[in-house]
Amino acid sequence: xxxxxxxxxxxxxxxxxxxxxxxxxxxxxxxxxxxxxxxxxxxxxxxxxxxxxxxxxxxxxxxxxxxxxxxxxxxxxxxxxxxxxxxxxxxxxxxxxxxxxxxxxxxxxxxxxxxxxxxxxxxxxxxxxxxxxxxxxxxxxxxxxxxxxxxxxxxxxxxxxxxxxxxxxxxxxxxxxxxxxxxxxxxxxxxxxxxxxxxxxxxxxxxxxxxxxxxxxxxxxxxxxxxxxxxxxxxxxxxxxxxxxxxxxxxxxxxxxxxxxxxxxxxxxxxxxxxxxxxxxxxxxxxxxxxxxxxxxxxxxxxxxxxxxxxxxxxxxxxxxxxxxxxxxxxxxxxxxxxxxxxxxxxxxxxxxxxxxxxxxxxxxxxxxxxxxxxxxxxxxxxxxxxxxxxxxxxxxxxxxxxxxxxxxxxxxxxxxxxxxxxxxxxxxxxxxxxxxxxxxxxxxxxxxxxxxxxxxxxxxxxxxxxxxxxxxxxxxxx
Numbered sequence: 023x024x025x026x027x028x029x030x031x032x033x034x035x036x037x038x039x040x041x042x043x044x045x046x047x048x049x050x051x052x053x054x055x056x057x058x059x060x061x062x063x064x065x066x067x068x069x070x071x072x073x074x075x076x077x078x079x080x081x082x083x084x085x086x087x088x089x090x091x092x093x094x095x096x097x098x099x100x101x102x103x104x105x106x107x108x109x110x111x112x113x114x115x116x117x118x119x120x121x122x123x124x125x126x127x128x129x130x131x132x133x134x135x136x137x138x139x140x141x142x143x144x145x146x147x148x149x150x151x152x153x154x155x156x157x158x159x160x161x162x163x164x165x166x167x168x169x170x171x172x173x174x175x176x177x178x179x180x181x182x183x184x185x186x187x188x189x190x191x192x193x194x195x196x197x198x199x200x201x202x203x204x205x206x207x208x209x210x211x212x213x214x215x216x217x218x219x220x221x222x223x224x225x226x227x228x229x230x231x232x233x234x235x236x237x238x239x240x241x242x243x244x245x246x247x248x249x250x251x252x253x254x255x256x257x258x259x260x261x262x263x264x265x266x267x268x269x270x271x272x273x274x275x276x277x278x279x280x281x282x283x284x285x286x287x288x289x290x291x292x293x294x295x296x297x298x299x300x301x302x303x304x305x306x307x308x309x310x311x312x313x314x315x316x317x318x319x320x321x322x323x324x325x326x327x328x329x330x331x332x333x334x335x336x337x338x339x340x341x342x343x344x345x346x347x348x349x350x351x352x353x354x355x356x357x358x359x360x361x362x363x364x365x366x367x368x369x370x371x372x373x374x375x376x377x378x379x380x381x382x383x384x385x386x387x388x389x390x391x392x393x394x395x396x397x398x399x400x401x402x403x404x405x406x407x408x409x410x411x412x413x414x415x416x417x418x419x420x421x422x423x424x425x426x427x428x429x430x431x432x433x434x435x436x437x438x439x440x441x442x443x444x445x446x447x448x449x450x451x452x453x454x455x456x457x458x459x460x461x462x463x464x465x466x467x468x469x470x471x472x473x474x475x476x477x478x479x480x481x482x483x484x485x486x487x488x489x490x491x492x493x494x495x496x497x498x499x500x501x
Contacts, residue, residue: 023063023067024064024155026063027060027063027064027067027151028229030059030060030063031060031148031152031155031230034053034056035206035209035237036237037049037052037053038053038201038202038205039202039206039241039269039270039271039280040270041202041270042256042270042271042272043201043203043270043271043272043276043280044200044201044205045200045201047137049201050140050141050201051140054144054147057144057145057147057148057151058147060147060148060151061147061150061154064151064154064155068154068159070157071153071154071157072150072154074154074157075150075153075157078153078215078216079484079488080153080211081150081153083481083484083485083488084142084145084146084149086480086484087474087477087478087481088142088143088146090477090478091135091138091139091142091438091477092139094128094129094135094434094474095127095129095132095135095136096128097124097125097127098125098127098128099125100114100122100125100126103128106128106433106434107431107434109430109431110130110434110436113447114126127437129436129437129438129440130437130440130444131437131443131444134437134438134439134442134443135440137439138437138438138440141199141204141439142438144201144205145204145205145208146208148205148208148209148212149208149209149211152208152209152212152213152230153216155223156213156217156222156223156226156227157222157223158221158222158223159223172294172298173291173297173298174224174227174228174294175294175496175499175500176290176291176293176294176297176359176500177227177228177231177287177290177294178290178496179214179355179358179493179496179497180231180286180288180289180291180293180355181211181213181231181287181290182210182211182214182215182496183286183290183351183352183354183355184206184207184282184283184287185207185210185211185283185489186351186489186493187282187283187286187348187350187352188203188207188279188282188283188347190346190347190350190351191278191282191344192465192466192467193343193465193466194343194347194417194464194465195275195276195466196462196463196464196465196469197275197276197279197466199462199469200276200279202271202276202280203276203279203280203283206234206280206283206284207283209230210287211489214492214496215488215492231287231291232291234283234284235284235287235328236328237284238280238281238283238284238285238287238328239288239328239331241269241270241280241281241284242269242281242284242331242332243331244269244270245268245269245277245335245338245339246335246338248268248269249338252267256270257270266340268335268338269335274340274341275339275341275344277335277339277341277344278336278339278341278343278344279341279344279347281332281333281335281336281339281344281348282336282344282347282348284332285329285332285333285336285348286351286355288325288328288329289329289333289355291325291329292325292326292329293359295318295321295322295325295326296326327382330382330383333348333383337387338387358497359500362497362500417464417465419449420445420462420465421463421465421468423445423463424441424445424469424471424472425468426448427441427444427448428468428472431472432476433475433476434475434476435471435472435473435475435477435478436472436473438474439473440473441461441469441472441473442460442461442462446460467482470482
């Protein structure tokens with residue numbers, strides 16, 4: 023049964039980004055079906071694991087937000103709506119007064135909220151499936167070498183760093199609303215927090231991490247090939263796109279978000295290999311050269327190469343938010359590792375790998391062509407944002423509009439995933455971008471609070487507390 027579960031999880035990880043990031047509703051439903059299948063199969067295989075998972079505060083936090091979104095679909099009397107959400111009562115009275123003759127929901131557009139709940143449940147089921155799969159089988163004790171356990175600590179930190187990078191990027195974009203990126207975000211979070219304990223299924227953890235690295239590398243290679251042979255269609259025969267596609271994604275920001283997640287894990291794997299390599303224990307130049315022919319060198323350099331290629335394609339994508347989020351995430355990662363290396367007296371290894379990674383990424387970026395992404399960071403581009411000119415200034419207008427929505431709906435919100443439907447009443451500017459972008463705030467945090475009100479605020483506050491605690495616990499184990 024467990025191999026089937028793993029197969030469903032791996033298939034989901036493959037299809038999610040390849041189906042244009044799963045932004046279309048049918049692709050989302052397919053992923054939701056896979057999440058349901060994976061959850062039920064793992065429960066049938068090891069029913070005892072479900073009880074352990076419910077001991078995780080993460081699960082209860084997710085259930086809280088799901089329940090809050092469900093309440094937004096609950097019919098309430100107009101008097102209750104008027105008391106708890108006066109702006110919503112005014113909305114119904116102005117646009118559809120006949121609805122106030124009977125019970126009404128606090129969501130301004132129920133079908134959008136249903137879709138939002140489906141997407142959030144899909145993330146939750148994958149999260150719980152990973153946590154249940156990570157539970158060690160009491161009947162079979164793993165015999166894992168101590169070095170392998172130590173390397174896994176860097177992989178956990180790599181997973182949490184990928185999550186952190188996307189959290190940064192979500193300030194400037196709507197990556198978590200892209201099902202493929204949300205799925206990988208959820209999986210890495212589950213791997214990082216689920217394996218943070220003393221006991222977990224180490225073999226499954228390593229398989230998942232290595233699969234994410236290898237598949238992310240393959241997507242990066244596809245993005246590079248597509249860059250030099252793009253004919254206006256994704257996959258050359260697929261969907262025609264007039265925007266800025268990279269790889270299988272219709273938008274470069276979302277490709278960058280996906281690659282932030284995968285490359286962070288690859289960097290963690292490369293750092294783990296360098297910290298535990300025998301290269302530094304070999305005496306003399308000849309011995310060090312001979313090391314390059316060993317299986318250990320092949321494995322270490324392979325993951326280093328994959329990390330460099332994936333990171334370079336983030337710069338190739340020209341996504342400012344993606345580049346800055348990746349760099350900031352890696353600064354925090356290497357600062358944490360530096361602290362651990364100082365305590366373990368292995369700082370020279372860290373300097374070596376940091377310099378090597380930076381140089382290799384630079385060489386790769388130069389080969390791919392640095393002009394496009396350097397143009398995005400020109401002073402004139404920044405000046406346009408300050409002067410509220412161009413498409414980037416529209417993001418700031420979205421943020422301002424979202425704060426107005428939050429002010430009007432502070433308790434109940436407008437309903438999960440209803441921002442695009444409701445924002446038309448708040449938009450005062452002429453938006454000349456793609457009309458489907460009007461569905462998003464380009465800031466996942468503002469959008470969640472505007473849609474779920476006090477419930478979303480509590481969720482975000484709890485998430486940041488739990489995430490910070492998980493990161494600190496993993497970081498302490500490095501030393």
